[in-house]
Amino acid sequence: MYRKIYVPLDNSDHSNAAIEVAVRLAQATQAQLIGCHVYAARMHDVRFKQMEYTLPEEYQQEQELERQRKIHDSLITRGLQLISDSYLDVMKAACDRAGLPFDYKTFDGKNWECLVDDITGSDYDLVIMGALGMGAVKDSMIGSVTDRVVRRVRVDSLVVRDTHPFREDASNRIVVAIDGSPQSFAGLRTALELARVFEKQVEAVSVYDPYLHYAMFNGIVDVLSAEASKVFRFKEQEQLHEEIIDTGLAKIYESHLRVAASLANDEGVDIKTTLLDGKAFKKVLQYVRQDPPWLLLTGRIGVHSAAEMDIGSNSDNLLRLAPVSVLLSSRTFVPPIDVQAEASTRSSARRSSISRFPR
Numbered sequence: 001m002y003r004k005i006y007v008p009l010d011n012s013d014h015s016n017a018a019i020e021v022a023v024r025l026a027q028a029t030q031a032q033l034i035g036c037h038v039y040a041a042r043m044h045d046v047r048f049k050q051m052e053y054t055l056p057e058e059y060q061q062e063q064e065l066e067r068q069r070k071i072h073d074s075l076i077t078r079g080l081q082l083i084s085d086s087y088l089d090v091m092k093a094a095c096d097r098a099g100l101p102f103d104y105k106t107f108d109g110k111n112w113e114c115l116v117d118d119i120t121g122s123d124y125d126l127v128i129m130g131a132l133g134m135g136a137v138k139d140s141m142i143g144s145v146t147d148r149v150v151r152r153v154r155v156d157s158l159v160v161r162d163t164h165p166f167r168e169d170a171s172n173r174i175v176v177a178i179d180g181s182p183q184s185f186a187g188l189r190t191a192l193e194l195a196r197v198f199e200k201q202v203e204a205v206s207v208y209d210p211y212l213h214y215a216m217f218n219g220i221v222d223v224l225s226a227e228a229s230k231v232f233r234f235k236e237q238e239q240l241h242e243e244i245i246d247t248g249l250a251k252i253y254e255s256h257l258r259v260a261a262s263l264a265n266d267e268g269v270d271i272k273t274t275l276l277d278g279k280a281f282k283k284v285l286q287y288v289r290q291d292p293p294w295l296l297l298t299g300r301i302g303v304h305s306a307a308e309m310d311i312g313s314n315s316d317n318l319l320r321l322a323p324v325s326v327l328l329s330s331r332t333f334v335p336p337i338d339v340q341a342e343a344s345t346r347s348s349a350r351r352s353s354i355s356r357f358p359r
Contacts (some may be wrong), residue, residue, distance in 0.1 A: 001029045001031070001193050001197075002025065002029060002031050002125050002126040002156070003029075003031055003032065003125055004034065004123060004124045004125055004126070004127070005022050005025065005026060005031050005032065005033050005034070005125075005126045005127075005128060005129075006029060006032070006034050006036065006118075006122070006124040006127045006128070006155075007019060007022045007033065007035050007036070007090060007091065007128050008035075008038075008115050008127075008129050008145075008149070009035050009036065009037045009087045009088065009090070009128070010035050010037065010087065010130070010133045010134050010138070010145075011086075011087045011134065012130055012132065012133045012134045013130070013163040014130025014132045014133070014136075014143075014160055014161070014163055015129075015130040015133065016130075016163075017130060017160045017162065017163045017164070017165055018128045018129055018130045018158075018160045019035075019090065019091045019094050020094070020165060020166065020269065021158070021160055021165055021325075022091075022128045023091075023094050023098050023100065023126055024166065024197075024198070025194075025197060026095075026098070026100050026195040027098050027100065027349060028029050029197065031126075032088050032103070033095060033100060033101070033102055033103070034085065034090075034102075034103045034104065034105065034124070035087075035088050035091040035092070035102065035103075035104045035105075036104065036105045036106070036107070036115065037084040037087045037088060037104075037106055037107075037113060038106070038107045038108075038109060038110075038111040038114045038120065039080035039081065039083065039084050039106065039107075039108055040080070040108070040109065040110070040111070042305065045247065055314035062285045069290070078207060080108075081106070083107075084106045088104045088106070088321070092104070092105070093097055098294070102335050105118065111145050112144070112145045112148040112149050112152075115145070115149050116149055116152045118150070119153045119155055120152075120153060121209045124155055125155060125156060125331075126155065126156045126157075126158060127149070127150075127153060127155050127156070127157045127158070128157075128158045128160060129145075129146045129149065129150070129157065129158070129159055129160070130143070130146065130159075130160050130182075131143065131159050131160060131161040131325075132146075132161075132333060133145055133146070141320045141321065142159070142319060142320050146159060150311070150319070150328060151310045151311055152310065153330075154300075154330050155330055156190070156327065156328065156329055156330050156331055157300075157327070157328045157330070158295075158325065158326075158327045158328075159319060159325060159326050159327075159328070160325045160358065161322075161323065161324055161325045161326070162294075162324065162325055165325065170294055171200075171272070171291075171292060171293050171294040171324075172199070172200050172201055172294065172344060173200060173202075173203060173291070173293035174191045174194060174195055174200045174201070174202050174293055174294055174295045174296075174297065175202075175203045175204075175205060175284075175287070175288060175293040175295070175296050175297070176188045176202065176203070176204050176205070176260070176296075176297045176298075177205055177206070177207075177280075177284050177296070177297065177298040177299070177314075177318070178204045178205065178206045178253075178257060178260050179206065179207075179253075179256065179258050179280070179299065179303045179314075180252070180253070180256040180303045181299045181301065181302050181303040181305075182296065182299075182332035182333055182334050183299025183300055183301055183302075183329045183331070183332055184256075184299040184302075184303075184329065185259070185260070185263070185332075185333045185334070185335055186299075186329050186331040186332050187297040187298060187299055187327070187329035188202075188204060188260050188263060188297070188329065188333075189263070189333055190293075190297060190329060190331070191297050192263075192264060192267050192269055194295065195269070198232075198294070199292070200294055200295075201271075201272075202264065202269065202271045202272075203271060203272040203273070203274065203293070204257055204260040204261070204264075204271055204272070204273045204274070205273070205274045205275075205276065205283075205287055206253040206254075206256050206257050206260075206273070206274070206275055206276070206313070207253070207275075207276045207277065207278060207279075207280040207283045207284060208249040208250055208252065208253040208275070208276075208277055209249070209277070209278060209279055210250070210277055211277075211278065211279075236274065250275070250277070252318060253275060254275055257273040257275060258272075258273075259335050260273060261273055262335075263335060269272060274287070280302075280314045281313070281314040281315075281317040281318055281321075284296075284298075284314070284318060285317070285318060285321055285322060286356065288322050288323070288324055289322075289323060292323055292324050293324055294324070294325070295324065295325050295326075295327060296322050296324050296325070296326050296327070297326075297327045297329060298314070298315045298318055298326065298327075298328060299312065299328070299329050300312065300315060300328040300329060300330045301315070301316065302314055302315070311328070315328060
């Protein structure tokens with residue numbers, strides 16, 4: 001489980017909800033908690049110098065300007081430090097009530113840059129951030145600081161969207177999106193651990209897309225020359241996809257769910273599994289919108305992503321659009337080969353039994 005949890009703070013409702021989740025998690029796991037706030041005294045200093053020409057004439061003398069600069073620097077720097085301390089005091093009080101130790105950091109600089117530098121240079125294994133900050137407006141989906149941070153770090157990142165995560169009517173479900181990637185299977189293991197801590201039930205959902213091939217075929221059929229059509233043998237290729245490849249995709253993702261169920265069973269947990277067809281993020285989004293879970297877990301990158309990618313497109317869309325808190329799994333886990341083999345064997349057996357019957 002997580003050993004060191006990092007919580008950036010800005011005194012927003014979502015930030016305070018992140019504190020609540022972090023404290024509850026640390027209570028159960030004895031994880032170390034670190035809070036952080038970044039203030040921007042240097043930015044204010046630059047702005048003041050840019051506005052100096054607008055000051056009244058009596059302040060335009062260089063000696064007077066220098067005096068005003070020092071006063072401004074002192075007031076702004078000290079004031080922002082006091083504000084930072086106040087924000088950190090909120091988390092410290094929560095930790096004190098829970099009987100937990102608390103460490104904190106403050107930085108002067110660009111908020112997301114300082115956070116990324118600190119996370120990259122430290123050994124945190126979970127970052128918990130509010131989905132929105134103090135600058136949120138009605139149509140905001142995710143705050144710019146949160147967006148920039150989670151794209152640049154390679155640590156599990158929990159983005160808290162529910163400002164009252166432990167209310168009495170909160171959902172008891174944790175949903176994991178499984179696509180066969182090591183990140184998604186690691187997300188499943190995390191979900192099982194979180195479910196024990198917070199007394200939740202785990203569900204796994206997987207999506208395969210048989211419709212992309214139809215769109216591709218329809219897109220090229222009208223541009224093929226007669227000669228190219230003969231070489232490509234369009235009708236035969238279309239039938240091949242319908243009879244073999246589309247069915248095969250369904251079986252692959254069904255196998256991923258079998259592996260997930262087997263891993264959960266090894267932990268003494270029965271999980272619900274659901275296989276859907278369509279565009280991955282759209283179907284998962286529909287699934288969580290229909291009955292919003294307490295948390296959605298997804299791999300930071302997917303099964304087809306390059307290792308250096310910041311965040312997969314499906315995870316990016318879900319992070320922005322899902323109406324629930326989202327945990328991006330950066331950790332990886334490859335299921336034991338015997339578990340994968342058993343799932344593949346079951347899928348093959350099902351295909352054999354199906355193929356005996358006429359279509």
